[in-house]
Amino acid sequence: LASDSLVSRSLESAQQCLFNQDYGTAFVHYLLVLNLAPVLKDFASESFRFTLFKWADELDSLGRIQDLFDCYEQALELFPSDEVIINSMGEHLFRMGFRDEAAGHFHKALKLKPDYPEAKENFYRVANWLVERWHFLMLNDRRRNHKYQQAIQKAVEGGCNTVLDIGTGTGILGMCAKKAGAAEVYACELSKTMYELACEVVTANGMNGRIKILHMKSLEMEVPKDIPKRVSLVVTETVDAGLFGEGIIESLIHAWNHLLLPPQDPSRPPSQAGRVIPAGATVFGMAVQCLEIRRHHRLCVSEVGGLTTAAAGELHSPVSCSSEDDSTEPYTTERLSRLPGGYTPLTEPFNALDIDFNNVQELEGLCSREVSRVRLPVTGEGLLDALAVWFQLHLDQQSSLSTGPKEDTCWEQAIYPIQTPHNFPLRPGDELIVEISCRDAYLRLCSVAVARDGREFQLCSALACLGTEQSSGPRDYTMLECAEMALLNNQPYHDSFRRALAKLITNLKDARSIQGPSKGQGLEVMPLTDPPSGPMDPGPDPFYVLDVSEGFSVLSLMAASQGQVKAYSSVEKTQHQAVLRRLAMANGVPEEALEFWLNQVEDEQAVLQRPSREKLWSAIILDCVETCGLVRQKLMEKATLARCLLEDGGQIFPERIVLYGMLVESDTLLLESAVQGQEPTLGFNIAPFINQFTVPVHVFLDLSTLQCRHLSDSVELFILDLMNTNANYTNRDVMVNASGRVTAVPFWYQIHLNEEISVSTFNQDSHWKQAAVVLHQPLAVREGDWVRLAVTLQKSSISISATVYIYK
Secondary structure, three states: OHHHHHHHHHHHHHHHHHHOOOHHHHHHHHHHHHHHOHHHHHHHHHHHHHHHHHHHHHHHHOOOHHHHHHHHHHHHHHOOOOHHHHHHHHHHHHHOOOHHHHHHHHHHHHHHOOOOHHHHHHHHHHHHHHOOOHHHHHHOOHHHHHHHHHHHHHHHHOOOOEEEEEOOOOOHHHHHHHHOOOOEEEEEOOOHHHHHHHHHHHHHOOOEOOEEEEOOOHHHOOOOOOOOOOEOEEEEOOOOOOOOOOOHHHHHHHHHHHOEOOEOOOOOOHHHOEEEEOOEEEEEEEEEEOHHHHHHHEOOOOEEOOEEOHHHOEEEOOEOOOOOOOOOEOOEEEOHHHOOOOOEEOEOOEEEEEEEOOOHHHHHHOOOOOOEEEEEEEOOOEEOOEEEEEEEEEOOOOOEEEOOOOOOOOOOEEEEEOOOOOOOEEOEOEEEEEEEEOHHHOOEEEEEEEEEOOEEEEOOOHHHHOOOOOOOOOOOEEEOOHHHHHHHOOHHHHHHHHHHHHHHHHHHHHHHHHHOOOOOOOOOOOOOOOOOOOOOOOOOOOEEEEEOOOOOOOHHHHHHOOOOEEEEEOOOOHHHHHHHHHHHHHOOOOHHHEEEHHHOOOOHHHOOOOOEOOEOEEEEEOOOEOOOOOEOOOHHHHHHHHHHOEEEEEEEEOOEEEEEEOOEEOHHHHHHHOOOOOOOOOOOOOHHHHHHHOOOEEEEEOOOOOOOEEOOOOEEEEEEEOOOOEEEOOOEEEEOOOOEEEEEEEEEEEEEOOOOOEEEOOOOOOOOOEEEEEEEEEEEEOOOOEEEEEEEEEOOEEEEEEEEEOOO
16 A cells, blocks of 8 residues: 555656656656556556656756666666667667667667658668668679689688688678688677677578677787687778778788788698788779769859859868878779769879788888879870779789779779869870878878979969969868768759749848838747847848758858848858858958858757747748758758748748659669679578668669669659648659569659749759669569559658559
8 A cells, every 4th residue: 555655646746747847857756656566557658758758868968878878778677668769769879879789779679660660760771871782782793702702712722721701791701711611710890780690690501600700800809819829811801992991901910910820931831821812902093084073072163153152262072182181081982984974084094002911011011101103194185083093802813803993893983082273184195193102001192293295283283383373372271071062063053042032032022112111020929049139231121041051051141142131051160151251251242141040049959940039031941852862851840840930921942842753673773772682692691681781762872874774754753842831642653664673763852942943953963862762572564554652751761662553
């Protein structure tokens, strides 16, 4: 009876604390109630969840991370199979960078409830981090797998009977060694997800206990603590598109010094000597012209949306071999064969570097090598945009793999973009001077000068020296992300926005002239902040425009340049704000006409609020589509709130988004989405395990260069109406105009700024990529069939199911 009384009082206290928003105390009371009276779990589960989530958010904001996770552990002791609590804990883990642990929680939530949309989207998001898409391409590359298998088999049969697989991934190379007859096989893997996957794969292939897999970096391994003795063979493929980016040099130096037997020589038998597969590599490079690379890495336009860009200073991407800035990456990666618009070689391929992985002295001396200079005869005419780099991986003396742009390979190429502020034209007869170094164990290639007519010009000032432009003295350097740079270079997009903004402001001016001077909207809703301070033009009330675009955007400045507009930008970085101020000054925009919204709002989570106590927005610009090709999360919720903050006649930009798609047959998308059976993986049973991480929506696609067959015309799939907060979901019937297998539905958007003006995310100027839903099972169709597509949008995740039927 006493316990019943305690339970009753505690339950009442929990509910009262919940009403008073004292979530911490409410949580403690609920814990007591549910531990003493488990029979109340069903009754109190919803309130308990709500209390937990509110208290967890409070703890998160206070930085009490350990307390936050303690609360979740306590909750899961009470509700061990509650998919909502498990998913929520995964979201906190993901935000804090614990991606492996988050994936485990999302996966568990989906096993408990396979159709749980929040857990499904979360799992898809984290799966891209944990098992990158190249794993599928690589495992489907039978030629690559077979060559590795042959080299390993030859080495084992030659006497290398103890093997260490560094960065084992799915365990395929270690299993090749065991199948070849190696007496002892060890493998290490740093990623928790891939380690657990490798353990499952090895067990499924009957090698459990015959291959020892360690969850650790090879750099932390010691003999005899982790392996009993030094091994005679190390196999690895810890290489990226730039060869050294995954740390192969450091790991091989450590292996030679601590884990491998001494190198082979005639005085010792193979079983007592060490060697590495791959045995070495040769790196090649080539200068190229490529508009797609250029527009992602440097400013290509002198005017955008009616604004001159000269005052912006020097803008470039965070990809640079400059020794002055350690915050940059030396290269990015691209598949040259898939770049929209293609590329033009300006030189013949050249040998940039040779490296012997079986020579520890050469490995140790790599970073201290003197910078080498090569002079490349220019063979083609065009603008110098980048150096493209690939390599030949020598598995042994007889076998090699190439990652070249003309090869049928799963590899991308490394791209070293030119970051000079001007276009630089090369012509046959020139010589391009390139410096090659390996600082920090990264391969760095830098185009430093051009030799022409007996003179040598430094690239940073070559254009000026050649008489095409005068030097303008010291320049301001500002870094933009590659997608931000491509956006700034997208002139049709900005011109469309300029025209749509101008039309709106003209309409609002006309409306005001009919109504008389504005004295505010007369609403009593209180703002979250005080009115912004600062000098205002004493003329008519300004029109307030808010741009909440992600990252760097000049749309607010374009609005401010319309006159009688007070524009607010959500640009956050100080350097980026400085660029906008310089552009405003150079384009005659008054200082008070442009302000930075995030400098004024107290809560960055509450960006959408009134401009001042008595004012509403004339226009709110929402960022609707991510560069990767997906709709931004919570777009419709933001549109609902934004609509409440508009004055009469005001507008959300864009006012609606139309999703288009088509039916295609694409083996490429299949190979990038899942391992296609056991044949490409040498008969090993790997597919069912790694395919757990298959993500149905592929992003960052270039549909214009995707290898595919179009099986239908493009069709409208659904409409998102932001001005009415309406999503028009209906089934769409699509006519098949060519027989084949529907493997995917690529999609893109037409973004309608108003009734007359729209921009597409699928054209040559677009800074957006496209995306595609890959069907779980390909759908066989014949010309004249009809396919019914059911399309839904959950948060930012688009799902499409397809069925085929024939009209009678």
